Amino acid sequence: xxxxxxxxxxxxxxxxxxxxxxxxxxxxxxxxxxxxxxxxxxxxxxxxxxxxxxxxxxxxxxxxxxxxxxxxxxxxxxxxxxxxxxxxxxxxxxxxxxxxxxxxxxxxxxxxxxxxxxxxxxxxxxxxxxxxxxxxxxxxxxxxxxxxxxxxxxxxxxxxxxxxxxxxxxxxxxxxxxxxxxxxxxxxxxxxxxxxxxxxxxxxxxxxxxxxxxxxxxxxxxxxxxxxxxxxxxxxxxxxxxxxxxxxxxxxxxxxxxxxxxxxxxxxxxxxxxxxxxxxxxxxxxxxxxxxxxxxxxxxxxxxxxxxxxxxxxxxxxxxxxxxxxxxxxxxxxxxxxx
Numbered sequence: 459x460x461x462x463x464x465x466x467x468x469x470x471x472x473x474x475x476x477x478x479x480x481x482x483x484x485x486x487x488x489x490x491x492x493x494x495x496x497x498x499x500x501x502x503x504x505x506x507x508x509x510x511x512x513x514x515x516x517x518x519x520x521x522x523x524x525x526x527x528x529x530x531x532x533x534x535x536x537x538x539x540x541x542x543x544x545x546x547x548x549x550x551x552x553x554x555x556x557x558x559x560x561x562x563x564x565x566x567x568x569x570x571x572x573x574x575x576x577x578x579x580x581x582x583x584x585x586x587x588x589x590x591x592x593x594x595x596x597x598x599x600x601x602x603x604x605x606x607x608x609x610x611x612x613x614x615x616x617x618x619x620x621x622x623x624x625x626x627x628x629x630x631x632x633x634x635x636x637x638x639x640x641x642x643x644x645x646x647x648x649x650x651x652x653x654x655x656x657x658x659x660x661x662x663x664x665x666x667x668x669x670x671x672x673x674x675x676x677x678x679x680x681x682x683x684x685x686x687x688x689x690x691x692x693x694x695x696x697x698x699x700x701x702x703x704x705x706x707x708x709x710x711x712x713x714x715x716x717x718x719x720x721x722x723x724x725x726x727x728x729x730x731x732x733x734x735x736x737x738x739x740x741x742x743x744x745x746x747x748x749x750x751x752x753x754x755x756x757x758x759x760x761x762x763x764x765x766x767x768x769x770x771x772x773x774x775x776x777x778x779x780x781x782x783x784x785x786x787x788x789x790x791x792x793x794x795x796x797x
Contacts, residue, residue, distance in 0.1 A: 498593065654737075691775060701715045
């Protein structure tokens with residue numbers, strides 16, 4: 459019996475590497491020291507010699523059950539963006555500039571075409587974030603994953619001078635919370651979303667007037683990347699705290715920026731929810747607390763700045779292409795969110 463007889467065809471792996479080679483190389487920056495196929499990806503930190511105390515910041519994440527919708531629609535070219543965004547948006551909250559990214563794709567049977575589409579999205583996310591895709595792994599695991607299914611995870615590393623880290627220590631009462639609009643649901647809450655799709659029996663390929671696209675297109679819309687906007691803001695404004703609104707929504711994520719006994723007071727009237735949330739609210743009948751503890755509800759990132767910097771911050775973010783709005787303020791409290 460051969461390895462192929464057991465379900466693993468190494469030639470498919472070779473074909474997948476060949477299919478993604480150019481996409482991966484398109485992400486390379488000046489710091490990349492190794493080529494595709496090395497046992498380890500190497501990255502030079504020479505460009506950061508001027509930092510007083512350079513600190514590496516790392517993050518890892520996956521895409522979750524949003525992948526199930528990609529399987530259902532046989533559309534694999536955007537979920538790689540989600541994987542990158544979930545990682546780089548997290549390390550941004552510490553003030554780090556992304557340097558490099560690694561991916562892990564596991565599947566029952568390698569499809570070179572599907573792998574190429576996935577990595578195409580990962581490469582696009584890396585290019586938009588200014589980080590290099592310097593390594594990865596594609597694992598063929600017959601019997602572990604169903605035919606046509608896979609999982610994708612990523613890992614990124616960024617750098618920041620210790621004195622410039624965003625840690626929430628200087629947050630105080632009266633500071634302003636600015637919300638950056640999300641592109642949609644991003645990559646959290648999809649176990650519930652898929653249940654709603656099943657219950658309502660909507661056709662993912664059906665065009666919706668409310669959404670101005672199909673349900674599938676709205677639900678697969680990739681997570682927004684905030685790297686360039688936040689780095690532009692950081693150049694001219696002191697960012698006191700940041701929260702990436704992922705799993706746990708507002709209620710769990712905003713308090714993560716606090717290092718003292720403070721709370722966030724949010725004005726829900728300032729938040730413009732993407733149209734897809736109309737479907738979710740109606741189909742789920744969730745309470746307001748449940749919605750804001752599950753989804754981003756239209757805000758993908760929250761930035762805390764001094765009140766004196768609020769108008770300037772919104773102008774910088776708008777120039778960078780963000781829809782940014784003051785959604786609340788810091789108040790005395792016990793690390794909670796007050797609506």
